[in-house]
Amino acid sequence: MLKYLAGVTTLELDVETCTGCGVCVVVCPHAVLAIEGTTARIVDLDACMECGACSRNCPVGALQVDAGVGCATGVIFSALGKDRDCCCE
Amino acid sequence: MNYAIQPEVYAVGDPTPDSPVLVSANYKLSFDHLRREMGGLDAWILVIDTKGVNVWCAAGKGTFGTDEIVRRVELTRLAERVNHRKLIVPQLGAPGVAAHEVKRRTHFGVTYGPVRAEDIPAFVAAGMQATPEMRRVRFDLWDRLVVMPVELVLWGRYALVAMACLFLLGGVSRQGYDSTHLVAIGGRAALLVWMAYLCGGLLTPMLLPWLPGRAFSVKGAVAGVLLAAGVVLGGWLTWAGLAGLLETLSWVLLMPAISAFLAMNYTGASTYTSLSGVKREMRIAVPAQIAAAVIGSALWLAARCV
Numbered sequence: 329m330l331k332y333l334a335g336v337t338t339l340e341l342d343v344e345t346c347t348g349c350g351v352c353v354v355v356c357p358h359a360v361l362a363i364e365g366t367t368a369r370i371v372d373l374d375a376c377m378e379c380g381a382c383s384r385n386c387p388v389g390a391l392q393v394d395a396g397v398g399c400a401t402g403v404i405f406s407a408l409g410k411d412r413d414c415c416c417e
Numbered sequence: 418m419n420y421a422i423q424p425e426v427y428a429v430g431d432p433t434p435d436s437p438v439l440v441s442a443n444y445k446l447s448f449d450h451l452r453r454e455m456g457g458l459d460a461w462i463l464v465i466d467t468k469g470v471n472v473w474c475a476a477g478k479g480t481f482g483t484d485e486i487v488r489r490v491e492l493t494r495l496a497e498r499v500n501h502r503k504l505i506v507p508q509l510g511a512p513g514v515a516a517h518e519v520k521r522r523t524h525f526g527v528t529y530g531p532v533r534a535e536d537i538p539a540f541v542a543a544g545m546q547a548t549p550e551m552r553r554v555r556f557d558l559w560d561r562l563v564v565m566p567v568e569l570v571l572w573g574r575y576a577l578v579a580m581a582c583l584f585l586l587g588g589v590s591r592q593g594y595d596s597t598h599l600v601a602i603g604g605r606a607a608l609l610v611w612m613a614y615l616c617g618g619l620l621t622p623m624l625l626p627w628l629p630g631r632a633f634s635v636k637g638a639v640a641g642v643l644l645a646a647g648v649v650l651g652g653w654l655t656w657a658g659l660a661g662l663l664e665t666l667s668w669v670l671l672m673p674a675i676s677a678f679l680a681m682n683y684t685g686a687s688t689y690t691s692l693s694g695v696k697r698e699m700r701i702a703v704p705a706q707i708a709a710a711v712i713g714s715a716l717w718l719a720a721r722c723v
Contacts, residue, residue, distance in 0.1 A: 330556050333631050333694040354529050355511035357554035378691040381511035396692030397477045399685025
């Protein structure tokens with residue numbers, strides 16, 4: 329199973345605010361979250377790719393992440409002042 | 418080539434006002450793939466305007482998003498065409514779509530369909546239920562191969578320029594310019610650049626799970642070092658003489674640098690790298706690649722002049 333760098337993701341879950349609706353578990357492409365008991369829990373933090381699907385779909389704002397595209401070319405383009413944040417389009 | 422199709426409601430099969438509505442990007446390949454994989458399902462496809470970009474990329478940019486879905490539901494008067502109030506949105510649209518927001522603004526509830534269109538028949542048959550596997554994104558060999566060409570084409574033109582430059586510089590010597598060296602020295606240099614480019618842009622993606630390190634630049638650098646070692650051990654580069662030593666050292670730096678750079682840029686085509694992680698790896702990788710490229714180039718030029 330391919331894993332990227334550990335200890336870098338900005339994903340945070342506020343368990344107190346979480347209502348356990350489960351949408352975050354549905355939308356996550358890498359099974360980072362799971363419902364345990366009555367709330368969601370982060371079960372595989374380092375699998376998070378910061379796509380932002382969970383935080384955008386949380387109806388109560390219990391999830392926060394600095395969503396972005398993990399693309400080195402995009403970082404290079406931004407640093408060079410181009411307005412594209414990705415290599416395509 | 419224009420791959421955008423008109424945003425509209427399309428019919429697949431023979432749908433009725435009770436048939437499900439699936440949402441798609443207006444990228445022709447996304448749309449055709451969806452239609453093909455749906456099986457015999459009678460359904461409506463609501464194609465939204467993502468500027469001809471596929472679902473996941475557009476979702477990351479926000480163009481496959483809440484606002485566009487709301488706009489398109491209103492423009493197509495979808496509520497007058499179906500009796501139900503349900504939209505099936507591809508799961509990979511979720512980074513751009515707030516399901517509860519779409520519901521609030523259109524009164525259409527959002528159900529997230531499976532990641533892969535080929536799972537739609539099973540998903541529908543199970544009553545709009547997805548298995549955990551249907552919601553996982555992988556990056557298997559085939560997945561890695563199909564996204565390689567984009568990267569190779571993007572950087573290929575720079576590789577060709579570098580190859581041309583080194584080819585022409587191959588004639589440089591202390592006695593002035595000697596074009597009889599072009600093929601042997603310049604040609605070899607161009608070929609080694611090409612090999613390093615393929616090492617980082619093709620070989621590293623293929624061997625991704627088995628190359629050491631988690632950072633893509635590290636995997637590319639290791640592959641580049643192994644390639645350089647192979648070239649030396651294969652007798653194509655020699656340690657003999659000052660010129661030979663300088664030249665060989667230059668390639669031991671240049672090949673991993675080129676390979677690491679190409680591999681690092683493959684992160685954008687991958688399905689699991691985070692932006693935070695990419696920034697972290699670049700903080701070390703980019704200065705290292707620049708240093709290796711500059712020193713390697715200097716050594717190569719020095720080899721020409723001894």
